[in-house]
Amino acid sequence: MSGDLQDQAKRHLWMHFTRMGSYADADVPVIVRGEGCYVYDEHGNRYLDGLSALYCVNIGHGRAELGDAAAAQAKELAFYTNWSYAHPRSIELATRIAGLAPGNLNRVFFTSGGSEAVESAWKLAKAYHAAKGEPLRHKLISRKLAYHGVTMGALTATGLTALRQPFEPLTPGGIHVPNTNSYRWEEDRDQLWAADAIEEAIEFAGPETVAAVILEPVQNGGGCFVPQDGYFQRVREICDRHGVLLISDEVICSWGRLGHWFGCERYGYAPDMVTTAKGISSAYAPLGAVITADHIAEPFLHGKAIFNHGFTFGGHPVACAVGLANIDVMEREDLCGHVRENEGRFREVLDSLRDLPIVGDVRGAGYFHAIELVKNKDTKETFSSHESEELLRGFLSGELFRRGLICRTDDRGDPIVQLSPPLIAGEEQFEEIEAILRPVLSEASERMERWSSLSRA
Numbered sequence: 530m531s532g533d534l535q536d537q538a539k540r541h542l543w544m545h546f547t548r549m550g551s552y553a554d555a556d557v558p559v560i561v562r563g564e565g566c567y568v569y570d571e572h573g574n575r576y577l578d579g580l581s582a583l584y585c586v587n588i589g590h591g592r593a594e595l596g597d598a599a600a601a602q603a604k605e606l607a608f609y610t611n612w613s614y615a616h617p618r619s620i621e622l623a624t625r626i627a628g629l630a631p632g633n634l635n636r637v638f639f640t641s642g643g644s645e646a647v648e649s650a651w652k653l654a655k656a657y658h659a660a661k662g663e664p665l666r667h668k669l670i671s672r673k674l675a676y677h678g679v680t681m682g683a684l685t686a687t688g689l690t691a692l693r694q695p696f697e698p699l700t701p702g703g704i705h706v707p708n709t710n711s712y713r714w715e716e717d718r719d720q721l722w723a724a725d726a727i728e729e730a731i732e733f734a735g736p737e738t739v740a741a742v743i744l745e746p747v748q749n750g751g752g753c754f755v756p757q758d759g760y761f762q763r764v765r766e767i768c769d770r771h772g773v774l775l776i777s778d779e780v781i782c783s784w785g786r787l788g789h790w791f792g793c794e795r796y797g798y799a800p801d802m803v804t805t806a807k808g809i810s811s812a813y814a815p816l817g818a819v820i821t822a823d824h825i826a827e828p829f830l831h832g833k834a835i836f837n838h839g840f841t842f843g844g845h846p847v848a849c850a851v852g853l854a855n856i857d858v859m860e861r862e863d864l865c866g867h868v869r870e871n872e873g874r875f876r877e878v879l880d881s882l883r884d885l886p887i888v889g890d891v892r893g894a895g896y897f898h899a900i901e902l903v904k905n906k907d908t909k910e911t912f913s914s915h916e917s918e919e920l921l922r923g924f925l926s927g928e929l930f931r932r933g934l935i936c937r938t939d940d941r942g943d944p945i946v947q948l949s950p951p952l953i954a955g956e957e958q959f960e961e962i963e964a965i966l967r968p969v970l971s972e973a974s975e976r977m978e979r980w981s982s983l984s985r986a
């Protein structure tokens with residue numbers, strides 16, 4: 530059976546964002562089962578899922594009640610669309626989300642995932658401005674290194690050259706501004722410099738042509754860049770000054786990831802739209818959404834006005850039933866509170882690794898953190914792309930997995946190890962993370978030193 534699965538995976542499955550050639554002589558890791566913070570592969574090996582299966586499974590694996598909710602819904606009404614019709618679960622979930630979302634974020638446009646949510650939010654921003662008599666407003670501002678998805682609009686927002694460049698030309702109107710990675714700023718730089726760069730970009734583009742700014746509360750791409758104090762308040766002022774909408778891309782940062790239902794609550798700002806996915810259903814079914822403030826929906830509520838956009842599966846009844854059951858679990862177990870109570874300890878464990886020569890920075894918020902790996906801690910010198918390839922793909926990712934920890938090693942910015950465990954994780958898992966990361970990162974720094982001296986020789 531297991532041999533068959535391997536052969537079939539190699540023969541038929543097109544894996545996403547994967548160098549499939551690297552599995553020519555190695556097994557594809559096949560995850561077959563999950564329970565709590567752990568998943569199991571086809572050979573019965575257990576792994577701590579330190580990434581919540583790509584920042585998704587917030588309530589943890591193996592919750593039968595979400596499966597039961599899906600089964601009950603499929604029996605009652607497997608599918609109906611939200612195009613001109615509605616069904617009870619999409620109505621109930623939209624109402625529940627509106628009740629949890631801060632301020633006047635009261636209307637929910639469902640999608641099947643994050644890229645669709647970002648795509649929809651940009652289109653809605655354009656449609657909103659057109660409806661308000663400003664049809665020239667079409668540009669979207671986002672940050673360098675940020676990941677906002679892969680469909681052509683969302684990809685335009687994504688600020689990662691390697692992902693964008695092969696698919697150009699992209700959607701016209703994408704503009705990129707600096708991110709908030711202050712680890713790499715000169716010390717005397719104004720803390721709100723990156724916020725002010727957004728205003729410069731708006732003025733340069735011509736404010737009357739700019740539709741929206743899209744930002745994550747904590748930026749994933751590049752490794753959990755947190756905002757400076759007052760950053761989002763400054764951005765909100767800038768957006769208001771120029772009539773530009775603020776979209777908070779919370780595909781990762783909502784549903785408790787930062788200790789709140791929504792990431793914007795943690796940093797105290799009021800977006801015009803929130804894009805979300807992943808943790809909205811803890812990924813027990815594919816679901817995403819754009820949650821809009823009342824004033825965004827208002828122009829579409831009268832006469833013949835229409836937002837001419839939709840997806841067959843946006844707000845699928847089974848996914849919405851799962852979304853409702855997911856919120857039940859999060860409320861019953863107060864998972865946002867659990868994250869707020871335990872994030873300090875999680876951070877303490879990661880900070881304790883700072884004594885290792887390869888650990889340059891530890892940053893993040895809630896249950897969403899990254900460790901930046903450096904060649905020289907004093908100068909913050911980073912690894913070359915060749916060295917980083919050797920470090921991450923030649924050693925770290927395989928070794929961490931072999932020792933039973935799933936986390937993300939990434940060098941789309943500077944090299945990082947990223948952790949985003951299920952929100953139910955606690956002391957036991959934190960200690961396990963440390964017990965695996967410490968020896969592996971120590972060995973990584975020794976290897977890189979040896980490797981660099983060999984390459985110098």
Ligand SMILES: Cc1ncc(COP(=O)(O)O)c(C=O)c1O
Nearest residue numbers: 642643644676677678778780781
């Ligand atoms: C902030 C953000 N936006 C959008 C997306 C795209 O979501 P999806 O992969 O569900 O299309 C992601 C995916 O990780 C994300 O992190």
